[in-house]
Amino acid sequence: MLRMCLRPFGFLEEAVHTIWLHCSEGNDVNVSEPKTWMCLICGWIYDEATGDPEHDIAPGTRWADVPMNWTCPECGARKEDFEMVEI
Ligand SMILES: [Zn+2]
Structure with missing residues (x-):
């Protein structure tokens, strides 16, 4: 655990x-609980409940489980350029 x-x-x-x-x-x-992350560079939102199916990230994928080599589909920023957003 x-x-x-x-x-x-x-x-x-x-x-x-x-x-x-x-x-x-x-x-x-x-x-x-699903959390939402926002790209600090372009404002693209990653919602854990939605995932990023176009890039092989299944709905419900935790941010922590997103591969380190994944990049923002809008601007190419890496995971460290994202910030958690409370909704
Ligand atoms: Zn971005």
Whole structure:
């Protein structure tokens, strides 16, 4: 279980810490709720519930599970150029 919690966010240590706390509590399903990410460069939205079927990202794919070599379909930005957006 712990392995699923330690996702490679890389840029936001605080976020990792928060998620780790959720995981350690063991009874919170917030971690599995679909989240939305926005490209900081062009504003393209990645919705985990929708995925990116045109680029072999199935609906429901977690951002953490999107391949590191995936790039923004609009501008070619990489994963580290995206930011999580609360909706
Ligand atoms: Zn973009």
